[in-house]
Amino acid sequence: xxxxxQLDSQVPVFEEAPVELRCNYSSSVSVYxxxxxxxxxxxxxLLLKYLSGSTLVxxxxxxxxxxxxxxxxxxxxxxxxxxSDTAEYFCAVSDRGxxxxxxxxxxxxxxxx
Amino acid sequence: xxxxxxxxxxxxxKTGQSMTLQCAQDMNHEYMSWYRQDPGMGLRLIxxxxxxxxxxxxxxxxxxxxxxxxxxxxxxxxLSAAPSQTSVYFCASSDQGxxxxxxxxxxRLTVV
Numbered sequence: 001x002x003x004x005x006q007l008d009s010q011v012p013v014f015e016e017a018p019v020e021l022r023c024n025y026s027s028s029v030s031v032y033x034x035x036x037x038x039x040x041x042x043x044x045x046l047l048l049k050y051l052s053g054s055t056l057v058x059x060x061x062x063x064x065x066x067x068x069x070x071x072x073x074x075x076x077x078x079x080x081x082x083x084s085d086t087a088e089y090f091c092a093v094s095d096r097g098x099x100x101x102x103x104x105x106x107x108x109x110x111x112x113x
Numbered sequence: 114x115x116x117x118x119x120x121x122x123x124x125x126x127k128t129g130q131s132m133t134l135q136c137a138q139d140m141n142h143e144y145m146s147w148y149r150q151d152p153g154m155g156l157r158l159i160x161x162x163x164x165x166x167x168x169x170x171x172x173x174x175x176x177x178x179x180x181x182x183x184x185x186x187x188x189x190x191x192l193s194a195a196p197s198q199t200s201v202y203f204c205a206s207s208d209q210g211x212x213x214x215x216x217x218x219x220x221r222l223t224v225v
Contacts, residue, residue: 006155009153032211034213036213036214042218042219043117043203043216043217043218043219044156044203044205044214044216045216046212046213046214046215049211049212049213051211090155090156099144099146099161099163099207099209100146100158100161100169100171101146101158101214102158102172103148103155103156103157103158104155105153105154105155106155
């Protein structure tokens with residue numbers, strides 16, 4: 001069985017500062033890893049994913065995440081955040097079958113002016 | 114617009130009542146899942162399906178039933194509502210898991 005731990009429940013940061021949202025997972029098998037974003041009163045949207053290959057994956061809006069197999073981590077980073085990045089971010093893991101996806105508890109990113 | 118449609122958006126039930134949350138997708142996705150979202154607990158998997166006629170339990174299946182008679186539809190049934198089932202429910206679908214899930218907009222359920 002897989003599990004996901006998001007190490008920070010809330011992360012306040014000033015606009016244009018860098019941010020890292022931490023995610024650790026556990027699994028006895030190879031996994032796929034995902035980051036989702038949820039804006040207030042909306043469903044979740046896929047931000048980026050790691051399936052295989054390059055351990056560094058990027059999103060279209062400047063986020064990136066790096067898969068670290070030895071540390072079983074998949075931390076999300078952005079070098080300079082905007083007010084519009086304020087949202088809740090969820091890390092998720094699935095086995096290589098991809099059908100049973102388990103989510104972390106979420107990290108609320110709050111960007112201050 | 115293509116996507117995942119959930120109905121209703123809001124519902125209030127009395128303890129002991131039953132109801133069905135509807136979910137439909139028009140992307141011909143094989144995988145569908147139901148999650149509940151509670152503050153501080155993230156999303157927890159209730160039931161999932163890998164195709165028509167095939168369902169399985171997730172992390173918190175007690176008190177819920179599902180069926181998958183067609184590729185498009187995946188309804189979630191609450192058999193006898195309890196206050197502990199007050200939550201926001203999300204339905205999601207995926208082509209084969211590698212693309213990640215597309216989520217519906219959610220159903221906010223209150224059981225009194």
